[in-house]
Amino acid sequence: MSQRVITLLTDFGTQDAFVGIMKGVILNINPAVSLVDLSHGVPPQEIVAGALILHSAAAFFPPGTIHVAVVDPGVGSVRRALLIETREAFFIGPDNGLLSLAAPAETVVRIIQLTNAEYFLEKRSYTFHGRDIFAPIAAHLSLGQAPERFGPTVPTMARLTLPRVEYHETGLTGRVIYIDHFGNLITNITEADLQPFSKENLLVSISTMRIQGVVASYAAVETGAPAALINSWGMLEIAVRNGSAAHRYGISTGHPVYLTFLK
Amino acid sequence: MSQRVITLLTDFGTQDAFVGIMKGVILNINPAVSLVDLSHGVPPQEIVAGALILHSAAAFFPPGTIHVAVVDPGVGSVRRALLIETREAFFIGPDNGLLSLAAPAETVVRIIQLTNAEYFLEKRSYTFHGRDIFAPIAAHLSLGQAPERFGPTVPTMARLTLPRVEYHETGLTGRVIYIDHFGNLITNITEADLQPFSKENLLVSISTMRIQGVVASYAAVETGAPAALINSWGMLEIAVRNGSAAHRYGISTGHPVYLTFLK
């Protein structure tokens, strides 16, 4: 069997040793695992941002990869702890929607509620299930332990609903759902939404910005000019070449984006 | 022998390649080692914060793990370079107290002063012992080299003293010793300090905050409300649910915390 990969995504930041501690717990159980950080810069308690980041990344990992995600404002409450097996991967974390975008219903093989304390750390806290439950479960799973050992199968999980694109006679309205490190504005409008239309005859309006046409890459426009393009996630993105669209136009997540199809 | 783990904790940040360079030096000597970052976000030259982070993490790693820590304002001066062997682990770094909380006296097997230049990088600087001394020593140790090869055993090391809890007739006074990424206030008051008292009848006072009772988890209070709880380190912590207690109340490290036992 090739080496197993465990990824970690949290809102823990990297100043404290929270993430390092989770890795210590994992390596104590399975020293041969390969650990990859997806992000520890999810804004504190922002489940939607965490879910989008996890979703953007999961498809690029080897089959059987175990993704551990902890953005967990309800830690210590009644929210359940889950292991989700999909056709391609495993997802471990709190049942608050964080895992749901990366594990759409049609890919789910089974959902296990993590209840078997035999696989948890012996001394548990009420505030750090990443260390006490999610990390050790991931490590035992990576050793080949069967998912059903960790608890009962349950029928459903919490699911996030992203804002939906609205279709009009002359175009459509979407929203900014994520802003990346470069200040690029990622919308909920997919490549498929644009399929029926000519990319040259689209007018993109957001705040005071008007962009005609969807281009292939940032480099298609001048430095400092705005561009609309299909990004590496397959979503419509609004960027400023070598600049930050978010800062320049003062735009935050949730801001509407209007697309008009010109005749 | 299972794969050896080397952890790294520094105040180097992650903008420059200082940490990557230490990893290159290590992998050049032992390519099979497993490297884990504890934190590189220790505030520059803040030895106490580094010592607390290292202490919070070390117990969760496999026996025999080698922890390299570099917060080293005295680099290039007469301060000694040390390897400390405890019953559970190895600690490598400057002799300025940084390693002392994770290696309490009763666990220490021996302290070696790193003097044998045979195991250092050939060309050494006066400003980057992380690269030139600590990284190569850690790598040679991970290959099974005996600690006594690196230098003479010495009897003592620099030790930090944290502020002590003061006991009064009606309660006790502690201090904030660390503020984490979420703005939670970690105090020097331990679970054992609270043992004799009823957790419901405690009044916690810090700045203008008054909190009655110690709860099990953040989720026990409303969003935005303050909570006192025993955290994952086993210390009394003051938090604001889904918020930052440090920002809300303008509290820094060193701030006093008063506990009053209500009748």
Add this chain to the structure above:
Amino acid sequence: MSQRVITLLTDFGTQDAFVGIMKGVILNINPAVSLVDLSHGVPPQEIVAGALILHSAAAFFPPGTIHVAVVDPGVGSVRRALLIETREAFFIGPDNGLLSLAAPAETVVRIIQLTNAEYFLEKRSYTFHGRDIFAPIAAHLSLGQAPERFGPTVPTMARLTLPRVEYHETGLTGRVIYIDHFGNLITNITEADLQPFSKENLLVSISTMRIQGVVASYAAVETGAPAALINSWGMLEIAVRNGSAAHRYGISTGHPVYLTFLK
């Protein structure tokens, strides 16, 4: 063959999963590789800073290490994608000068233009060649694939030119070329430039700072005092002990530094 190392240097930051995605792509092709982050905090699109960081680090890695670097404002344009083989290592990234300081002409064995789409990700974007081209090429190379499989050999590559030191009768003029995490000012003046002169009789002037003599380490001066020293890169650096020279004196990259040789 010992385990291969792939390093990653980008301006992607660590909030998004861009870096994690590149690692997923690599591990999907070669699960046994050892991954090391050099920096993901290169300021967006700052090719010179990225080139300096890569240059500072490459020499410390095992022979045969594969360095992937992506600071790529021209992604999606006509700029070429390159693999550079030197006597010691491999460098993969855009042909915009980013790789040039770490791969000086006299060390270059061959330059390959990456054109063979057989080794790229199947579905490619115009905005994320780190994921689609550079990561998979690095992974295939780490498996032992011959460089010439990836495309034709080309004669030249884009090279950065750093500002040159100017020599006068009474001294020399250099520039700040990089400011590190501690606010230390790294100049383009090398140890060799200072060779002919007495280190005690040098006067270093930058902004309102006047420093007499080049010392061995930060610890040679009082806390809060400025110091000039040869740093771990072998360059003249101006620092404030336990402080930030950049913040204290308001100095940015490009600022001139004057050295006067006192009689």
